[in-house]
Amino acid sequence: MELGSVVRAVRSQRVLLGDTVQPAVIVIKDGKIHQILSNSSFPEDVGCEMLDVGDSVVMPGIVDCHVHVNEPGRTSWEGFWTATRAAAAGGVTTIVDMPLNSIPPTTTLENFHEKLREATGKCFVDTAFWGGVIPGNQLELRPMIQAGVAGFKCFLIHSGVDEFPHVTDYDLHTAMKQLQGTGSVLLFHAERDVQETTEETGNPCQYATFLQSRPDIMEVEAIRVVTELCLQYQVRCHIVHLSSAEPLKLIQEARQAGAPLTVETTHHYLSLCAESIPAGATQFKCCPPIRGSYNREQLWSALKACQIDMVVSDHSPCTPDLKKLDSGDFTEAWGGISSLQFGLPLFWSSASKRGFQLSDVVRLLSQKTAQLCNLDDRKGSLALGYDADLVIWDPERVFEIQETSIHHKNKLTPYLGHMLQGVVCATILRGRLVYRDGTFCPEPLGKHLLVPQRAGQAQL
Template sequence: MASQVNFDKVVRGQRVVLPDEICPAEICIKDGVIAEIRKGSASSFEAGVEVIDAGDLYVMPGVVDSHVHVNEPGRSEWEGYVTATRAAAAGGITTIVDMPLNSVPSTTTLAAFQTKLDTARDKLYVDVAFWGGVVPGNEGELQAMIAAGISGFKCFLIHSGVDEFQHVTEPDLHKAMQALQGTNSVLLFHAEVDQPIGTQTSTSPQAYQTFLQSRPKAMENHAIQLVSDMCQQYGVRCHIVHLSSAEALPIIRTARQRGLPLTVETCHHYLTLCAEDIPDRATQFKCCPPIRERNNQEELWDALKARDIDMVVSDHSPCTADLKLLDTGDFVAAWGGVASVQFGLSLFWTNAAQRNLTVRDLVDWMCVTTSDLCGMGHRKGSLEVGKDADLVIWDPDGTFTVTEDIIQHKNKVTPYMGRVLKGVVHRTLVRGNTVFSSGTFSSQPMGTILLKPTN
């Protein structure tokens, strides 16, 4: 009688990124979960166990990108679940969290959340969790959405860019905060508020400076002070999405010194791109808040190193090419959003490696903290026994050029076209299933829907 196979699969490597060290190890997988981790030299396994030998490539937890706009249903011509999750898989991402707006209906009711789940099912190449939305008047929906497994909620303090997802005022926020007290949920803020702009030195709609001056840092600074005040008043966990203004960092530091449950993310485009290098008419660079000056970028990097910023995400926010107005180059009228979900790991590593940061830093900022934010830290974010076998095998020294033929997201407009990036993804495994390997994808979607536990 043949002996029982203890594991389905083993991933072996010389540089396995474990929570306590990077070392030779074997990740033993059973039923999609890490069943055992063996440090040191190679073991022998029963016949029938698939062994993937990564050699000297890094084996680390799959990236968790907690800020992705998929836009399906309703605007699936902008992006859809198949294309977004294939792009994620190609970039070493094993979990994304889908934002509540740009789809129709927006995810602001329990019924709309169910529509999202029904739409996403059977289309996912990586695992997907979901953010709900806070809009004026929907505070009565929030607890039911939490009970249904929503990861948390997002609101805008300024026009969201789409009319059906309305921004909230202070009275709306008080109602939402009261509804969220005691729930262990989190409220994410697009932290910009309307402010007087003052005199603009540039007025041409084709000039990047015109757009940049129209979204000054003061818009973020005032908004983040409001968030800090709300966080202190209610004790509800709050999170600042896509921080771009380094001037707001003292407000964030003060809030944390008071012990407030406030976390902060920034994005690859703020750490990679700077205003001085954006050509006029190049509307693929437009996003909100805007990409700011180089000295501001350096302050963001310093804040990241100091752990004043907790995580780095893509804010993948694509649209159809016509909405970018590339023909007229009108920065004022073009849709704002950067498409980048596929390249986040490489974008970050290209810059981090130049700044003497480590792969462990990358894991902290792109796997651990992001999975904790969306309520999936018990399953995702680190290579530990009992967690999902989500892994990426990649070469930190390899390089590639961003070209249209390798882009997997639906619309190929990106500010990174032609850029040489460092860090090549060889294989992505989601719960032990290979979903991407050396340019090819699994024959069918292998991802699943993730619902946040309610206890």
């Protein structure tokens, strides 16, 4: 079957339906899942384009709702063409682009329209977009909601780029009032400068020096602010890339008190630990930082207990020079990790050893992420009427991450040389075969996903 061609049906001995893995045929019509049949009830002579994948696992495509594409403005770091190819190669069928690191940032209606123009004709998977909350842009929020942004992101600490300033308490209250009744969601980079934090005084090439400069208390105090706002305004709030297990108690208490609050963590916080980061290995730098192995196990326990709702990549690439590999200076290096292509095997390699099932993978990497950005009526589930977005993969097969197989623009990643379990064989987007065994369809078939306001929510 040619890449880019329409797939009418997919057959496998291992289709994940709900919590069970069973033989099935998925019949596709007009890009949607039309029927799900047992092998025995599917007629052999229908003459349609059948893709028989043997005993490869068939699951809903992954929805990665935390991706920095950086286009326009910083396309030397990443761009829609390269990022979405990497996504397709990793079984990711939907990404949601973050509003910062591009120039201009997605903080006004005009800038959102520029983003859409730049992304047109370059996406190999479907793409939705976050807007941003910065000081003084509160009157842009409702027009951006009407235009289809999935929600908004803000920072409680310097974002790393000057064109996306962090918000004050006043800005937060102003934004919350604008978002009330819209059904939209506000995402928080939840770190806050607190008196206990100190400037780095140790050797800047030692990871411990950087880690000490961003202690757990920064996340705890930021999340305290978020939980209070969430309870006061009853606006959906979401904590991005939780790295510390210490604030989990605060989050649980706020939810029990009625806060509409969700939280994600990332593949790097679940896969890596501070003790294993070599001196000068600045490809491991991200903010918040990768913490110790005990903390990592607490995050896994919280995932198992459903205290953490989802797992994302937070793909945040840059050009190699910004990582300061020559000097190995963690304090000067750009903070961000590239992993968009490898989220599924990264997660499964660790999760399968901790008793997680394939149904947990779908819940944490597809369903909950689609839910966050109001795409769960069409994305993230293998069910009738949903987009026929499928990842076909081999959970048992092991492979090594090599530079030649990386499809995002800059190949620097802390995972080079890692052996992972789980090989993505093919990716189907709305019934079209977009990736198979290292090869892509000749033209990008991804669409822009403009998120409609949910029925029953207040009209703007």
